[in-house]
Amino acid sequence: MKLSKKELARYRCNDCGINVVTAGEFYMLQPEIWKDQLGLGWDDNLCIGCLEQRLGRKMMRDLGSFPSYSWMQPTSLQLRHRMFGPFITKRPPYRLLKHAGIGGFTKADCKAIGEYGEREREEQT
Numbered sequence: 001m002k003l004s005k006k007e008l009a010r011y012r013c014n015d016c017g018i019n020v021v022t023a024g025e026f027y028m029l030q031p032e033i034w035k036d037q038l039g040l041g042w043d044d045n046l047c048i049g050c051l052e053q054r055l056g057r058k059m060m061r062d063l064g065s066f067p068s069y070s071w072m073q074p075t076s077l078q079l080r081h082r083m084f085g086p087f088i089t090k091r092p093p094y095r096l097l098k099h100a101g102i103g104g105f106t107k108a109d110c111k112a113i114g115e116y117g118e119r120e121r122e123e124q125t
Helices: 005-009 031-037 048-055 077-087 107-124
Strands: 063-065
Touching (some): 048 077, 077 107
């Protein structure tokens, strides 16, 4: 199933205007952060960059749930890193930590997420 252009237009970031569905950044945050801290409603959307700017920090374990709909695009590398980065080793060869308890990751997934995290750490220094 695909969303119509009209339906897809509902998923624009409130702050920068990018479409969070086509960018692969459709997620659900914990209600106490989304509603109480940020004052957003269920029809509001923020891309990861705008969310982190509003929070004043990186999104860490703030996800309430990760929805999965047939119309969703592949998840962006940035969102995958925020969701699963803590479960990937910080040095090559990147792999899932033994205690992660999640499956479905290929070596390529682990490598991409690990390398993304490495680039972010380098940019911060």
